[in-house]
Amino acid sequence: MKAGFEIGASHVLVYRVPDDKTVPHIYREAPELADFPKVFATGFMVALMEWACVQALAPYLEPGEGSLGVHIDVSHLAATPPGFDVTVTCTLQAIDKRRLTWSVSAHDGEDLIGEGAHMRAVIDRARFDERVLAKAARIRKA
Numbered sequence: 001m002k003a004g005f006e007i008g009a010s011h012v013l014v015y016r017v018p019d020d021k022t023v024p025h026i027y028r029e030a031p032e033l034a035d036f037p038k039v040f041a042t043g044f045m046v047a048l049m050e051w052a053c054v055q056a057l058a059p060y061l062e063p064g065e066g067s068l069g070v071h072i073d074v075s076h077l078a079a080t081p082p083g084f085d086v087t088v089t090c091t092l093q094a095i096d097k098r099r100l101t102w103s104v105s106a107h108d109g110e111d112l113i114g115e116g117a118h119m120r121a122v123i124d125r126a127r128f129d130e131r132v133l134a135k136a137a138r139i140r141k142a
Contacts, residue, residue, distance in 0.1 A: 011086060016083065017086055039079040045074075049072075076113065077113055086108050102118045113138065
């Protein structure tokens, strides 16, 4: 990582929830989810929180570096129908070598809809891709 990335760094991401980010769409092949309410799915909220952290970190990555989510601990507190703008705020809480811990929160303009913590690891992208390709090759041999 480049110098200058410090605890307390924060970032805000605003996202308008479309219909296809609701619970029935998270796994379209799951008939059990088809009749669930059309509200912002927890899985999509978590991914939005990760996206905010990725955006915050991006200017500080060296060429060839990337990041991966390695831990998430969030609560989904309120339902959000499509059409609402969700504002995610992430703030860097800790740096432990290549692991970064963020506080994350999401608000839909009426309610705090989610909050918690997210950890990302900074990786060497080429090395990571090499390991994934080797793993994929093992399944093809089986």
